[in-house]
Amino acid sequence: MTAILDSLKYEHSMFRRYLDLFDGEMDRFESGRTPDYELLEALLDYFLSFPDEWHHQKEDLVYDALSKRSASMKGRLSDLRAEHVRLEEGVRKFGQHIAQLRLGSDLPMTTIVTAGRRYSQLLRRHMLKEDDVFFPLADECLTEADWEVIRNHVETAETDTDQSARLTAIADIAERIEEIEVE
Numbered sequence: 001m002t003a004i005l006d007s008l009k010y011e012h013s014m015f016r017r018y019l020d021l022f023d024g025e026m027d028r029f030e031s032g033r034t035p036d037y038e039l040l041e042a043l044l045d046y047f048l049s050f051p052d053e054w055h056h057q058k059e060d061l062v063y064d065a066l067s068k069r070s071a072s073m074k075g076r077l078s079d080l081r082a083e084h085v086r087l088e089e090g091v092r093k094f095g096q097h098i099a100q101l102r103l104g105s106d107l108p109m110t111t112i113v114t115a116g117r118r119y120s121q122l123l124r125r126h127m128l129k130e131d132d133v134f135f136p137l138a139d140e141c142l143t144e145a146d147w148e149v150i151r152n153h154v155e156t157a158e159t160d161t162d163q164s165a166r167l168t169a170i171a172d173i174a175e176r177i178e179e180i181e182v183e
């Protein structure tokens with residue numbers, strides 16, 4: 001398994017850990033308790049930035065390379081790029097609900113929880129498909145030359161000033177989540 005796939009899998013494990021915390025906050029909402037807004041907003045900041053600004057970009061590179069290599073892929077994988085867009089829309093919608101709530105709107109709790117749970121389930125299902133089908137297929141079908149092209153793209157992006165600032169900001173958010181968790 002290549003370093004790129006290893007990093008994607010590691011990022012999935014982080015997403016799952018943070019989704020567990022996120023689901024815990026949905027449980028609090030549902031049972032009528034006040035959520036930990038500091039944690040919920042840090043989690044939202046994370047899911048609003050990291051998947052779209054980095055993780056999905058790397059997956060899209062792998063997906064595009066695989067589209068060219070594997071004729072059978074289309075039947076075995078749904079359009080991951082389209083799912084990445086849907087996930088982003090889902091977390092944005094949830095974020096808007098939370099922002100409205102914080103501004104004093106009387107949005108029903110069920111609206112918030114439904115949007116939150118829908119996002120969490122969508123992301124979990126999406127990751128399962130990637131872990132079970134997409135990554136093994138990429139590992140099997142992509143050539144060393146394909147991985148080299150992907151690696152170059154990733155390395156170029158990492159050294160881009162704007163992207164590296166975004167990655168630093170994301171690392172700060174993750175640190176904030178860890179700090180809140182141990183408090």
Ligand SMILES: [Fe+2]
Pocket residue numbers: 008012055059127130
């Ligand atoms: Fe993923």
